[in-house]
Amino acid sequence: MRIVEKLRVLHVDVGGCEGCSVSIMRAYPRLMERIDLDISYLRNGDPKHDRYDVALITGGVCMNEPRIAEELREVREKAGVIVAFGSCSALGGILRFCRGGQTPRPDHRNFQPINSVIYVDYSIPGCPPTPQMLQSFFRYFMEGKETRLRLFRVTAGVKKLSGFDLIDDVVLTGLCVGCGACELSCPTCAIKLVDKRPTLIPERCIRCGTCYVRCPRASQILLGGVKK
C-alpha cells in the first residue's frame, strides 16, 4: 500500500477578528487524517516547516503597515497554493469601511483583501465561512476536482463584492429571477425579498460578498469573467 503524505497546511492571520481562525479550528478534527495543519492555536513557537502545500490566510491587509505585506510575500514564497479564507481576506469585507484616525495608531487607515498584495489561487468569502466549507474545499482540492472549485478560483481575481454589487449587477439590471438564495445566505439579514425581488437594507450590509457568490445569476457573471 502506498503511504499518502498529509497535505501540509499553514494558517496565517494578518489582522482579522479570529472568527475565521475559529472556523478553521472547528473544521480540523475531520481533516486531521488528510491534512497537517500548522496554526498558532496549537503550536509552540514558529511555523514547523519551510514549505507548505497550502496556506490559508485570514484577515485583511493593513496597507499602512508594510511588514504585513512583506510577511504575505514570504508566505507566497513558502506555499504552493494560497487560499484567502473569509471575506476580509478575500474581498475586504467589513474592513472596507475602515478609515483610520483611531488611537493609538491613527495611521492604520487602509485595509485591502490579500489579492491586492499577492497572487491568490482561491478566495472563499463568508463571515465567517463554515467549517463544512473548508472540509469540502479540501476534499475537492485533494481529489483534483478543479471544475467544482472554479467559482472560488474566479473569485480570487475579484477585489470587491457585496450586497450593493448584487443589487447593481443582478437586480437593477432585471436579471434576478427571485430564487431567494441571497436572502438565505446573508449573514446579517441585510436582504429581504419583497415581491420576489431582493431589497437591500444598506445599513446591515457588511460587504462580505456571500450573496454575490451564492446568486445563480451573479455567479454566472463571475464565471463569465465579466466582473473585475
Place this chain on the structure above:
Amino acid sequence: MGEVTLNRVHRIAGEAKLILYEEDGTVRDAMFMATAPVRGFERMVVGKNPLFAVEAVMRICGLCHASHGIAAVEAVEHAIGVFPPRNGLLMREALGLINRAQSHALQFLMIAGDLIQEGKRNEVFLKLMEFHSKVSDYLLKLGGAATHPPNLTVGGMLRVPKQSVFNNLKGEFPNLVKSWEGLKEILLDEDVQTGVTEELRGVKREMPYLASSLFYGDRYNIRTEEVETMPYYEFRREKSAVESTTLVAFYKGKKVETGPRARMKTYRGFRDSSLYGIHLARVQDTELSILRLGEILDGIDMNESFRVKNIAFGPGRGVGVYEAPRGTLVHYLELGEEGRVLNSRIVVPTMFNIPAMEEMAKGLSVKAAETVIRLYDPCIPCATHVVKLG
C-alpha cells in the same frame, strides 16, 4: 538581568509580543504588547446608522462577537430609552452565555499546551472541539449564526426560532451537559497536568476585581465614568513599548483584574487565590453559563413578544456594560441628529487585564509567566480596536 523576547506569542487569540526580564530564571518584569493593526471600529461607525454599528462591532472579534453585540445594543437602547421585553432580554442573555462557553472552550484549548501533558493533548483537543460544536449549534439556532449572530439587534430579537426549535434544543441539552462534564473532568484531572500547574498552585496573588454581574452585565453596578484608558506606550515608558497597538485601562485609578475569577470572587464567594485559581474559576464560569442557559430555555414564553415595537433613533448618550468571556466590556455611545452615531468608545476586558497580567508574571519562572499570560486569555482583536477615553 536577562531578557526573554517572544516576538509572536503563540496559542493566544491574535498577534502579540511578550518581553520577560528575568534574573536567575525568575521574572522581574514583563511587557505584553499587542502588535496587530488597528482596524478602528469606533471611527468606522461614526456617521452610520446604529444598526450598522451593531453588525460592525460584532466583527471586532470572532471569539466574543455576541458580547460586543450585546454591549452595543445595550448602549443604543440606553441612548434612545428603549427597553426590550423579557423574552428579548432572556434570549440575549442566552446568546451571550453560549458565546462565553464557546470562548472559554477555545481558551482551554490554547492553555492545554501549558497545563496538560503532551500525550493527553490530542484527546483534550477533540473533546473541546466536540463541545464547541455542540454549544455553537445553540448559537446557530437561537442567534442565526454560530459566529456574529445576526438575530441580536436593538430592541430585542430580529428573528425568533420556532417553538419546535426550542424543543429540539431542550431535548439536546442533557447531551451538552454530558459533553461538558466529560471535558471538565479532564480539565481538572491533576494526574495529567504538567509541572507548571504545581508552581501556579503555589503562588497566591490577588488584585482588586472588576465585575458587574454574574451572567449578563449591569451598567449600574460599576461606575462607568471612572474607567480611564491610555496608550500602552504612555503606561510603559520603555522604548520597545511603541510597538504596541493597544491601550490599557484602569478602574478608579487602579489596576484591576476582570474576567471569570473576578466574577466568581464577587458573586460566588470563590476562595482560591492562587494563579491556578484563574483556571478553576474559568471552569466554574463555563459550568454556570451552561446551567443558566438551560434555565433560560425553560423560561422563554413563546406567547410573549421578543422585540419592542416603534424603535426610533434620535440623539442621546448611552452606556452598555456586559460581562464578556474575559470580563467587563463597556461600550460608550453617543447618537447625534437623526440617531446616527456621533461618538463611540469601547473598553474591552483585555485592556484592564494587560497591566494585571504583567503584575502577576513577576516572581514566576519564565515558563509559568508565559502560562499566566495565557490564563488571562488576552484577546488581541478586541484590544487593538479601541480609542482613548478622555
Place this chain on the structure above:
Amino acid sequence: MTLPGENLLGQIRGVYLSRATDGDILRRKVASGGAVTAMLLYALEKNLVDGVVAAKRTRGLAGEPVVARTREELLETAGNSWNIVPFEEMIKARIEEEGLKRVAVVCLPCQAQLFGQMREFPLLEADLSCRVRYVVSLFCRGIFVFGAFINHLQIRYGIRGEEITNVRLGEGHLIIQRGREELVIPLREVFPYLQTGCLICSDYTGVWSDVSAGSVEREPGWTLLITRNRRGEKLVRGAEREGYLELRDGFHVLEDVLRGAKNKLERARENMKRLL
C-alpha cells in the same frame, strides 16, 4: 460534475426513460411519465428522506412550497412548474419547524445550483444544507414573470389564471389547457413574459442536481431521467428495484436534450452580449 457552459449537460452517469408504475400518479400526470413523483414516493416510503420539498400548484399557475411527508401530500405536488417559487427562506423555516433531518428538494436548475452549491460549499447555511439529501431538478427553458404572463392571457384570450388546469410545452408553442379547451400559443409570443434573468441562463437540465428530469417530444408519456452521481443513480435504481419505476435506456434521446440545452445556451450568449 461541471458548471454550466463548460459541458452543456453537466456530468452524466445514467440516462433513462422512465414511468411510474402507480396508476394514481399516472392519472394525475399529463405531460410525462410521473417518474419524479414515483421516485420520491419511493424515497419517502422507504424512509430515505423524512420529507419532500416541492412546489404545489394552488390556484391556476400559482404555487407555494410545501413539505410533503405522506403519499397523499406528495401526489398533490405532481405536475410541472411554471412559476418559480422563491422558497429558500420558507423551506428553511419549514424544515426547522418540522424538525426534518433529510429532505429531497424538487426544483428548477437555478435552485438546484443553489442547493447543490450550498450542500457542497456551505458558506453560512450549513445547518440547512446538511439536511438536503437529494436535489432533483426539472428541465427548464425559463419561467414567466407570473403576474405579467397571466395578465397577458387575460387581456388577449380572456383566460383567468385560476382557470388554467395545465400548461405544456410543444415544439415551438405552448399549450394552455382550460378544462377541456386547449389554447396553442406560439413561443415567440410568450417570450417577452419570461424572466429577464432566464434569458441569460445557460443551464437547461440543472447540472448541480443529483437527478435531472424532463420530458422529450419523441417519447410521450415517459420521463427522461439523467443521474449525475452515485447518490442519484442509487435513488433511481432503488426505485426501480422496489417496483416504483419502470426504466429503459434513454441514451438515444439524449441528443434531444442536448438540442434544448444548446438553444438555451445560444439564447443566453446572445442575451448576455446585449444585457451585460
